[in-house]
Structures are given as C-alpha cells and as structure tokens.
Amino acid sequence: GESVGLHLPTLSVQEGDNSIINCAYSNSASDYFIWYKQESGKGPQFIIDIRSNMDKRQGQRVTVLLNKTVKHLSLQIAATQPGDSAVYFCAEDGTGFQKLVFGTGTRLLVSP
Amino acid sequence: EPEVTQTPSHQVTQMGQEVILRCVPISNHLYFYWYRQILGQKVEFLVSFYNNEISEKSEIFDDQFSVERPDGSNFTLKIRSTKLEDSAMYFCASRGQGAATEAFFGQGTRLTVV
Numbered sequence: 001g002e003s004v005g006l007h008l009p010t011l012s013v014q015e016g017d018n019s020i021i022n023c024a025y026s027n028s029a030s031d032y033f034i035w036y037k038q039e040s041g042k043g044p045q046f047i048i049d050i051r052s053n054m055d056k057r058q059g060q061r062v063t064v065l066l067n068k069t070v071k072h073l074s075l076q077i078a079a080t081q082p083g084d085s086a087v088y089f090c091a092e093d094g095t096g097f098q099k100l101v102f103g104t105g106t107r108l109l110v111s112p
Numbered sequence: 113e114p115e116v117t118q119t120p121s122h123q124v125t126q127m128g129q130e131v132i133l134r135c136v137p138i139s140n141h142l143y144f145y146w147y148r149q150i151l152g153q154k155v156e157f158l159v160s161f162y163n164n165e166i167s168e169k170s171e172i173f174d175d176q177f178s179v180e181r182p183d184g185s186n187f188t189l190k191i192r193s194t195k196l197e198d199s200a201m202y203f204c205a206s207r208g209q210g211a212a213t214e215a216f217f218g219q220g221t222r223l224t225v226v
Contacts, residue, residue: 034214043116043203043217044155089155099145099168100215102155 012109019077021106023090026071030092034100035064035075038087047075047088077108085110114138116218118204124224125194133189133221135204143207144187145215146179148172148200155203161187194225 013019025033031052036044050057050064050073057064063076073090087107091100117136125131137144146158159169161179178190187206191198201222205215 036217038155041220043219046214046216049214091155099157099160099170101157102147104154 009104010107010109012111013080015080015082015110015112017080019075019080019084019108019110021075021077021088021090021108023073023075023103024071025073025090025092025103027092027101028068028071032093033064033066033073034091034093035062035073036089036091036102037084038089038105040086044089080108080110082110082112084108114216116204116206116216118202118218118221120221121219122222122224124226127196127225128193131191131194131223133191133202133204133223135187135189135218136185137187137204137206138208138216139185141206141208141216143167143215144179144181145205145207146189147203147205147217149203149220150200158189158202191223194223196225199223199225 011019034049035047037047038044048059048062048064050066055066061078065074075088077084085108087105089105090103093100116138119134123131142162144161147155148158149155157170159173159179160167164181176192180188187204201220203220204218207213207215
C-alpha cells in the first residue's frame with residue numbers, strides 16, 4: 001500500500017545552522033509532493049512543493065530535493081531560526097486532486 | 113490573503129451525540145477535504161469532495177460520517193454518533209483548479225468526546 005514515512009521524529013539544531021529533514025515515500029506513481037509546517041495548535045502551512053518532473057526546487061531559505069530513484073524527499077532550511085521550530089510533514093499526491101498522504105512528521109527544535 | 117476558516121475552534125460533546133464541524137473554503141476553490149489528526153500523530157485523510165459529491169474517502173470515513181456543501185460557501189462534516197476515539201483535530205482544506213496545486217488548510221476544530 002502507499003505510505004509516506006520520515007526517518008527521524010525529532011531534529012535539534014542551533015540557530016543559524018542548516019537543517020535537513022528527510023522523507024521516504026513508497027508510491028512510485030506519486031507526481032506531486034509538498035512540505036508543510038505545523039505549529040502547535042495550528043493547521044498545516046504550505047512551505048514548498050515539487051513536481052515529479054523536477055529534482056530540486058528552491059524557495060526563500062528552503063530547498064526541496066526529490067530523488068525518484070530511491071523515492072526520497074528532503075527539505076533543507078538554511079540559517080535555521082527559532083521561528084522555524086515546528087513539526088514538518090511531507091505529503092504526496094499520487095492521484096491528482098483526490099487526497100494528500102502525509103508522513104508521520106519530524107519535530108524541528110531550534111535553540112538560540 | 114484568502115484563507116480557509118473553520119468553526120468552532122473547540123467542540124466538546126458527549127459520546128453518542130451528533131456534531132457538525134463547519135468550514136468555509138477559499139471562494140474560488142473547487143476541491144474540498146477533511147482530514148483529522150489525533151494528538152501527536154500524523155494528519156490522516158478522511159474524505160475529498162468535488163462537484164458536489166464525494167470523490168474519495170478513507171476507511172476511517174464510515175457510515176457515521178457525512179459531508180455536505182449546503183450552499184456556495186460552507187462545507188460541513190457531520191459525525192452522527194460520536195465515539196471517544198473520534199476525539200482529534202479536524203482540518204478542512206481546499207484546492208484550486210490546475211495541476212499540482214497546494215491544499216490550503218484551516219486552523220482546525222479540536223473535537224473532544226467525553
């Protein structure tokens with residue numbers, strides 16, 4: 001069955017460090033991937049997305065890398081700030097507009 | 113900036129009671145969703161809705177659940193007879209038209225069944 005999983009449940013970094021959050025997916029038919037940030041008590045907030053015809057996409061301080069060969073997705077956050085502390089979810093969309101399948105989440109803790 | 117709004121923010125109900133969770137999706141969006149998140153766990157898909165009908169539902173979305181778009185702006189999730197295990201955050205989301213578009217999520221309704 002399809003599943004999206006994360007390698008590490010918690011990632012602790014120092015302010016200013018670069019953070020890398022990883023995600024593995026199993027549905028090779030997935031063609032669209034999104035990273036969401038969720039702060040305590042709030043809904044998932046879009047960070048960045050990537051389509052399967054790309055292997056890298058950059059935003060402001062964030063980069064998403066997609067390796068379809070090994071079905072791996074990563075989120076890189078440059079110069080991590082305390083405000084980046086949250087749970088980060090990857091999500092895949094293999095069926096068009098039907099649904100997003102979320103991973104289990106990684107908690108990012110940024111120390112000043 | 114347009115946003116998905118959900119009401120109430122917190123709902124406490126007794127086991128066996130019916131609850132209706134309400135959502136106002138972004139106005140020009142066409143695809144609507146409900147997800148839930150049990151405390152400390154991942155976000156789980158419940159149901160998707162398009163063109164006034166359910167397009168997909170998960171195994172969680174059993175006969176106790178129903179969705180409705182009663183007018184041009186609201187999208188509701190009804191749980192007919194709540195169980196303790198229905199306690200969770202319920203998120204509404206909507207997406208616009210076009211390939212590879214992100215889903216926008218509301219702030220959620222925390223449902224507590226006692």
